[in-house]
Amino acid sequence: MDAQRAGSAVPGLRAAIAEAQPFNEMFDSQGRSRPECARVIAYLLALGSGRLAELGERAHRMFRTTGVTFNVYGDHEAGERIFPFDPIPRIISAAMWAELEAGLIQRARALNAFVADIYTEAQIVKDGIIPRDLIVGSSQFRHAARGILPSGGIYITVAGIDLVRGADGRFHVLEDNVRTPSGVSYVIENRRIMTRLMPELIRGLRVSSVENYPAYLLAALREIAPSGIDDPTVAVLTPGPFNSAFFEHVFLSQQLGVELVEGRDLVCVDHKLHMKTVHGLRRIDVLYRRIDDDFLDPVVFRPDSMLGVAGLTAVLRAGNATLANAIGTGVADDKGVYAYTPAMIRYYLGESALLPIVETHLLRDPDVRQAVLRDLDRYVVKPTCASGGYGVIIGPHATDEELAQSRKRIEAAPANFIAQPLFPLSVHPTLTGETVDGKPAMAPRHVDLRPFVLLGAKPRVLSGGLTRVALREGSLIVNSSQGGGSKDTWVLEE
């Protein structure tokens, strides 16, 4: 069978396909504790898996009584769910985190520069670095974003950058989320729970705090207010209680101490944005929106949207309010554009990328497409515009029927897909929920990491981020909407 495949014309494609042993976050290949994990491992061994499982159940009860939940789309029966939580923490050493932090800031700055560029001069296109049709063909490109110049040039106030750790232990960027990334509320809630479950361990280890995130976010939002406003009014815009991330919207407005508004609370008058309060209209200067572009303004986008407010785009164009993130930032987290991010970093910052990306093939290219389609069962195919793990086909785990459907979709609209070799996500010891010899069992499960980067007058990064864990054995899908859970992430201080 390999006679034909050996003739693959695309260089570099073959080597990457080989499956590698995943990296274990806590133990090296000889089974020794990694140095940064040694104390945690000793603690867990002393505790025993029975007691650990009890802590996990206690965490579950605490999430329930405090109403830390998410909603599942298209599943009205299920309603509110608890994001499954694993009490074994994920550890990141101080040195490792310093590297990641620098790489994350670099990446967020480059993505922001890219968005600023393509909605003004589009110099990166003129200079032939990124093909024009890739950008304007992206479902997230917004013509309406032209002519809106956010204060301070900040388009991407909040970025969630998904990292995965390869077989060699090196962190790679898997995808960028620069529209309305969610999950930060779980980072803070997970820590709140863990300080109750394992207080002495956290204190003994000097774990970096995550509690400053709301203050960071509020500072960044205030810094991007239109110039000349001393004490800007900030509000969070939510689509409402039925949104899957509604808990987070409530959480953030509560932590920021600002109003949580819905579209029907807002009105635009004389190109200014107002909210309807008990004592009359009140100006909003900065709107942290948690709804998609398409629903923001029925005048410009979907006319049937009840979630936004008519006239918002005009307000932004007049410079009378700032939207975070700006309209059209999604073009930067398009998975086709992702392939060009190392070039983008070089182009805007004159630096080489500190964080590598995963090898990515754009199926719009006929030669690449042919090669990938030949070996489709060895690739992960992703739609360029979706998020949340929707529409992803993992070749090695897919049925023949799924592969045939995927092939058909690719052939119908090749530009909408990318392919990546199956990336061996690192694994981390996790309670499986099963018992062995009457004791709760632990086993390695795949994890990723979503750190959060804020851009304002200066960049700020939350220490650590959301570690998501694929709870099913062998599963690589960590998304909460698809059965993933989470762990607390401990960045150790020097």
Add this chain to the structure above:
Amino acid sequence: MLRRIAGSLFWAARYLERAQWRARLVDVNYHLLLEVPPRDADPWEPLVQITAEQDLFAAKHSHAEEASVIDFFVFDRENRSSIRSCIEAVRANLSTLRHLISSELWVAVNRLYLEVQGWSAQALAAAGVSNFFAELNRHFFTLEGIIVNTMPRDLTYDVIELGAMLERPDNVSRLLDVKYHYLLPRLEDIGGPADLRQWAAVLRSASAFEAFRRCYGNAIRVSRVVAILVFDPEFPRSIRFCIERAAEALERISAREESPGTSTAACAELVAMLRDGDADTVINSGLHEFLIDAERRCAKLANHVFDRYMAIE
């Protein structure tokens, strides 16, 4: 505060109050019927009569008996004023405004909500009616205690106060009305032991029994019950007390406006009616008519307040 959020909070306060009164009503009626076998065919019927949901009840149940009334008042999600519906509404409303309330209040409401999810007729039977309602009452008093002790006396508190104080008179009034008109329709029974027991039950379901004793001693008379539940300026479950508190809350809300004063006038008439009235006069000229009138004015005031400060369209 956003108008929509003020509306959510206002209704959360009302639903919380309503749930408490529904619980008392069922509890007291149940215990009243334990001791002496009822003479009327449908001793549960009056409970249904005093709520605004009697049509819905009639559509779902052929007649009022213990099981159907408890189901309708406690569990039925189709009945928006059932205790379960009220608690779910309180939780749904508060979940959108957690930034305005203390975490203690949120957690206590959420705990109650989670408990309500496990409710069933079997669970109630297993716990026993007395225990079930005693537990529920503890929840309610805990919630009220948390509100009083953790919420700053600002606009948020005023909106809660307004909601609770405009909801309560309606419940008091209906409670009085049912006793006066439905429970004991025969004139010759007035003043008899059954009559007195029923009035004591009314006082208990308003948590007014001890307060009544302190004011009037042992002798229960209609005019005294009406005096304490309608006209008393100091008892927190009298209609007058509630309306005066609502008027004050409204005044504070209005004082924060740029052009204050417009909405307090709507309250003045109702306050005057309660300050100037007395039990004997009202009983002579028709208690039922008086109560209906008060309920109507109260509803009008609540509508006015909602339109003025909370409606968003």
